Amino acid sequence: MVKTDRDILTTTEAAKLLGVSVRTAQLLIEGGTVRSWKTPGGHRRVYRTDIEALIEGPAIDPNLPSANVIGGSDEVTYSDAGGAFPIAPNESQRLAALDRSGLLDTPPEEAFDRLTWLAAQTLDAPISLMAMLTPTRQWFKSRLGLDLVETPRSWAFCNHTILQQGVFWVEDLSADPRFAANPAVAGDEGFRFYAGAPILDREGFAMGTLCVIDNRPRTLNERETRTLSALAALGSTEVRLRGTERQLREALRRD
Numbered sequence: 048m049v050k051t052d053r054d055i056l057t058t059t060e061a062a063k064l065l066g067v068s069v070r071t072a073q074l075l076i077e078g079g080t081v082r083s084w085k086t087p088g089g090h091r092r093v094y095r096t097d098i099e100a101l102i103e104g105p106a107i108d109p110n111l112p113s114a115n116v117i118g119g120s121d122e123v124t125y126s127d128a129g130g131a132f133p134i135a136p137n138e139s140q141r142l143a144a145l146d147r148s149g150l151l152d153t154p155p156e157e158a159f160d161r162l163t164w165l166a167a168q169t170l171d172a173p174i175s176l177m178a179m180l181t182p183t184r185q186w187f188k189s190r191l192g193l194d195l196v197e198t199p200r201s202w203a204f205c206n207h208t209i210l211q212q213g214v215f216w217v218e219d220l221s222a223d224p225r226f227a228a229n230p231a232v233a234g235d236e237g238f239r240f241y242a243g244a245p246i247l248d249r250e251g252f253a254m255g256t257l258c259v260i261d262n263r264p265r266t267l268n269e270r271e272t273r274t275l276s277a278l279a280a281l282g283s284t285e286v287r288l289r290g291t292e293r294q295l296r297e298a299l300r301r302d
Contacts, residue, residue: 132206144252172259179255208243209253216242219264244279
Protein backbone atom coordinates (compact mmCIF):
# COMPACT_ATOMS: atom_id res chain seq x y z
CA MET A 48 0.00 0.00 0.00
CA VAL A 49 1.41 3.37 -1.05
CA LYS A 50 1.68 5.93 1.75
CA THR A 51 0.27 9.39 1.01
CA ASP A 52 1.17 12.74 2.55
CA ARG A 53 -1.79 12.30 4.91
CA ASP A 54 -0.22 9.12 6.31
CA ILE A 55 3.08 10.86 7.13
CA LEU A 56 3.45 13.41 9.93
CA THR A 57 6.01 16.00 10.91
CA THR A 58 7.16 16.18 14.54
CA THR A 59 4.88 19.16 15.12
CA GLU A 60 1.88 17.32 13.66
CA ALA A 61 2.68 14.25 15.78
CA ALA A 62 2.88 16.43 18.91
CA LYS A 63 -0.54 17.93 18.15
CA LEU A 64 -2.09 14.50 17.62
CA LEU A 65 -0.55 13.17 20.87
CA GLY A 66 -1.49 16.27 22.84
CA VAL A 67 2.07 16.86 24.04
CA SER A 68 4.71 19.53 23.49
CA VAL A 69 6.90 19.44 20.40
CA ARG A 70 9.89 18.81 22.69
CA THR A 71 8.24 15.71 24.15
CA ALA A 72 7.34 14.47 20.66
CA GLN A 73 10.98 14.91 19.69
CA LEU A 74 12.06 12.83 22.70
CA LEU A 75 9.59 10.09 21.79
CA ILE A 76 10.68 10.03 18.16
CA GLU A 77 14.42 10.40 18.61
CA GLY A 78 14.45 7.97 21.53
CA GLY A 79 12.93 5.25 19.35
CA THR A 80 9.50 5.06 20.97
CA VAL A 81 8.05 5.83 17.53
CA ARG A 82 9.56 4.71 14.24
CA SER A 83 10.94 7.60 12.23
CA TRP A 84 13.23 8.55 9.38
CA LYS A 85 14.98 11.67 8.13
CA THR A 86 14.12 13.52 4.95
CA PRO A 87 16.97 14.69 2.67
CA GLY A 88 16.65 18.03 4.45
CA GLY A 89 17.29 16.41 7.85
CA HIS A 90 13.72 16.61 9.19
CA ARG A 91 12.11 13.72 11.09
CA ARG A 92 8.96 12.08 9.77
CA VAL A 93 6.69 9.43 11.31
CA TYR A 94 3.72 7.37 10.20
CA ARG A 95 0.29 8.46 11.43
CA THR A 96 -0.61 4.82 12.19
CA ASP A 97 2.33 4.54 14.63
CA ILE A 98 1.23 7.68 16.49
CA GLU A 99 -2.36 6.44 16.65
CA ALA A 100 -1.15 3.08 17.99
CA LEU A 101 0.82 4.89 20.69
CA ILE A 102 -2.30 6.84 21.69
CA GLU A 103 -4.44 3.71 21.90
CA GLY A 104 -1.89 1.91 24.10
CA PRO A 105 -2.62 -1.53 25.55
CA ALA A 106 -6.10 -2.97 25.73
CA ILE A 107 -7.44 -2.74 29.28
CA ASP A 108 -10.60 -4.24 30.72
CA PRO A 109 -12.85 -1.30 31.76
CA ASN A 110 -14.80 -3.53 34.15
CA LEU A 111 -11.93 -4.06 36.57
CA PRO A 112 -12.47 -2.80 40.14
CA SER A 113 -11.71 0.86 40.86
CA ALA A 114 -8.94 0.26 43.37
CA ASN A 115 -5.25 0.77 42.81
CA VAL A 116 -3.76 -2.58 41.78
CA ILE A 117 -0.56 -3.34 43.66
CA GLY A 118 1.87 -5.39 41.56
CA GLY A 119 1.90 -9.17 41.71
CA SER A 120 0.15 -11.35 39.17
CA ASP A 121 -2.23 -8.51 38.27
CA GLU A 122 0.62 -6.53 36.73
CA VAL A 123 0.78 -6.12 32.95
CA THR A 124 3.86 -5.20 30.95
CA TYR A 125 3.42 -2.72 28.12
CA SER A 126 6.24 -2.69 25.59
CA ASP A 127 6.96 -0.13 22.92
CA ALA A 128 10.00 0.87 20.90
CA GLY A 129 11.18 3.07 23.75
CA GLY A 130 11.28 0.23 26.27
CA ALA A 131 9.04 -1.88 28.48
CA PHE A 132 7.26 -0.76 31.62
CA PRO A 133 4.60 -2.25 33.91
CA ILE A 134 1.05 -0.98 34.19
CA ALA A 135 -1.90 -2.06 36.33
CA PRO A 136 -4.81 -3.78 34.55
CA ASN A 137 -7.05 -0.90 35.67
CA GLU A 138 -4.81 1.72 34.08
CA SER A 139 -7.79 3.18 32.21
CA GLN A 140 -9.51 4.00 35.50
CA ARG A 141 -6.32 5.52 36.89
CA LEU A 142 -5.98 7.72 33.81
CA ALA A 143 -9.61 8.80 34.10
CA ALA A 144 -8.99 9.74 37.74
CA LEU A 145 -5.89 11.69 36.73
CA ASP A 146 -7.91 13.59 34.14
CA ARG A 147 -10.59 14.38 36.75
CA SER A 148 -7.94 15.75 39.10
CA GLY A 149 -7.42 18.77 36.87
CA LEU A 150 -3.73 18.86 37.81
CA LEU A 151 -2.17 18.05 34.45
CA ASP A 152 -0.33 20.90 32.72
CA THR A 153 -1.16 23.38 35.46
CA PRO A 154 1.32 26.03 36.72
CA PRO A 155 3.68 25.36 39.65
CA GLU A 156 2.14 25.60 43.12
CA GLU A 157 3.91 26.45 46.35
CA ALA A 158 2.34 23.53 48.22
CA PHE A 159 3.88 20.97 45.88
CA ASP A 160 7.16 22.87 45.37
CA ARG A 161 7.57 22.87 49.14
CA LEU A 162 7.31 19.07 49.17
CA THR A 163 9.95 18.53 46.48
CA TRP A 164 12.25 20.96 48.28
CA LEU A 165 11.78 19.14 51.58
CA ALA A 166 12.37 15.76 49.92
CA ALA A 167 15.62 16.96 48.34
CA GLN A 168 16.83 18.54 51.57
CA THR A 169 15.97 15.74 53.98
CA LEU A 170 17.18 12.95 51.69
CA ASP A 171 20.23 14.89 50.45
CA ALA A 172 19.28 14.38 46.80
CA PRO A 173 20.14 16.72 43.90
CA ILE A 174 16.85 16.00 42.09
CA SER A 175 13.33 15.83 43.48
CA LEU A 176 10.15 15.55 41.43
CA MET A 177 6.40 15.31 41.70
CA ALA A 178 5.68 13.25 38.60
CA MET A 179 2.35 12.46 36.95
CA LEU A 180 1.96 9.68 34.37
CA THR A 181 -0.25 10.12 31.29
CA PRO A 182 -0.57 7.46 28.54
CA THR A 183 2.46 8.83 26.70
CA ARG A 184 4.42 11.07 29.03
CA GLN A 185 5.78 11.69 32.50
CA TRP A 186 4.91 15.28 33.39
CA PHE A 187 6.37 17.09 36.39
CA LYS A 188 3.95 19.13 38.48
CA SER A 189 6.94 20.17 40.58
CA ARG A 190 10.63 19.72 39.90
CA LEU A 191 13.89 20.61 41.60
CA GLY A 192 17.29 20.05 40.00
CA LEU A 193 15.94 19.06 36.57
CA ASP A 194 15.32 21.31 33.56
CA LEU A 195 12.97 18.97 31.69
CA VAL A 196 9.27 19.64 32.15
CA GLU A 197 8.34 16.15 30.97
CA THR A 198 9.74 12.94 29.45
CA PRO A 199 8.32 10.02 27.48
CA ARG A 200 6.36 7.65 29.72
CA SER A 201 8.75 4.79 28.95
CA TRP A 202 11.55 6.71 30.72
CA ALA A 203 9.64 6.88 34.01
CA PHE A 204 10.99 4.87 36.95
CA CYS A 205 7.71 5.93 38.57
CA ASN A 206 5.88 3.34 36.43
CA HIS A 207 6.97 0.85 39.08
CA THR A 208 6.24 3.12 42.03
CA ILE A 209 2.55 3.64 41.24
CA LEU A 210 1.99 -0.12 41.48
CA GLN A 211 2.91 -0.08 45.16
CA GLN A 212 1.58 1.45 48.36
CA GLY A 213 4.98 2.01 49.94
CA VAL A 214 8.35 3.37 48.89
CA PHE A 215 10.01 1.89 45.82
CA TRP A 216 13.75 2.44 45.46
CA VAL A 217 16.68 1.20 43.40
CA GLU A 218 20.24 1.42 44.73
CA ASP A 219 21.95 1.43 41.31
CA LEU A 220 19.76 1.85 38.23
CA SER A 221 22.63 0.97 35.90
CA ALA A 222 22.96 -2.46 37.56
CA ASP A 223 19.24 -3.26 37.35
CA PRO A 224 18.18 -4.92 34.06
CA ARG A 225 14.84 -3.10 34.23
CA PHE A 226 16.52 0.30 33.99
CA ALA A 227 20.08 -0.10 32.66
CA ALA A 228 19.10 0.78 29.07
CA ASN A 229 16.85 3.68 30.10
CA PRO A 230 18.02 6.86 28.30
CA ALA A 231 18.07 8.72 31.64
CA VAL A 232 20.47 6.09 32.99
CA ALA A 233 22.56 5.20 29.94
CA GLY A 234 22.58 8.76 28.56
CA ASP A 235 24.21 12.01 29.62
CA GLU A 236 21.99 12.38 32.71
CA GLY A 237 23.62 9.31 34.24
CA PHE A 238 20.95 8.71 36.89
CA ARG A 239 21.93 6.00 39.35
CA PHE A 240 19.68 6.12 42.42
CA TYR A 241 15.89 6.44 42.51
CA ALA A 242 13.36 6.40 45.34
CA GLY A 243 9.67 7.25 45.08
CA ALA A 244 6.32 6.93 46.84
CA PRO A 245 2.86 7.14 45.24
CA ILE A 246 0.57 10.15 45.60
CA LEU A 247 -3.03 8.94 45.83
CA ASP A 248 -6.40 10.57 45.30
CA ARG A 249 -9.37 9.99 47.61
CA GLU A 250 -10.30 6.77 45.76
CA GLY A 251 -6.82 5.32 46.04
CA PHE A 252 -5.70 5.89 42.46
CA ALA A 253 -2.08 6.92 42.00
CA MET A 254 -2.04 10.38 40.45
CA GLY A 255 1.73 10.20 40.38
CA THR A 256 4.69 10.08 42.73
CA LEU A 257 7.00 12.10 44.89
CA CYS A 258 10.51 10.92 44.12
CA VAL A 259 14.20 11.73 44.49
CA ILE A 260 17.06 10.91 42.12
CA ASP A 261 20.83 10.91 42.54
CA ASN A 262 23.78 10.49 40.18
CA ARG A 263 25.51 8.07 42.54
CA PRO A 264 24.42 4.67 43.82
CA ARG A 265 23.12 4.76 47.38
CA THR A 266 20.55 3.26 49.73
CA LEU A 267 17.69 4.46 51.91
CA ASN A 268 17.73 3.91 55.65
CA GLU A 269 14.57 3.48 57.71
CA ARG A 270 14.33 7.17 58.65
CA GLU A 271 14.69 8.29 55.02
CA THR A 272 12.10 5.75 53.88
CA ARG A 273 9.61 6.99 56.46
CA THR A 274 10.35 10.61 55.54
CA LEU A 275 9.66 10.07 51.84
CA SER A 276 6.49 8.14 52.65
CA ALA A 277 5.28 10.95 54.95
CA LEU A 278 5.97 13.66 52.37
CA ALA A 279 4.10 11.68 49.70
CA ALA A 280 1.18 11.37 52.13
CA LEU A 281 1.16 15.17 52.46
CA GLY A 282 1.10 15.39 48.67
CA SER A 283 -1.86 13.01 48.64
CA THR A 284 -3.68 15.25 51.11
CA GLU A 285 -3.11 18.28 48.87
CA VAL A 286 -4.46 16.39 45.85
CA ARG A 287 -7.55 15.28 47.80
CA LEU A 288 -8.23 18.81 49.04
CA ARG A 289 -8.16 20.08 45.48
CA GLY A 290 -10.59 17.35 44.47
CA THR A 291 -12.99 18.34 47.24
CA GLU A 292 -12.75 22.03 46.32
CA ARG A 293 -13.44 21.24 42.67
CA GLN A 294 -16.51 19.18 43.57
CA LEU A 295 -17.84 22.03 45.71
CA ARG A 296 -17.37 24.53 42.88
CA GLU A 297 -19.19 22.22 40.46
CA ALA A 298 -22.04 21.73 42.94
CA LEU A 299 -22.39 25.50 43.39
CA ARG A 300 -22.51 26.00 39.63
CA ARG A 301 -25.26 23.39 39.31
CA ASP A 302 -27.27 25.12 42.05
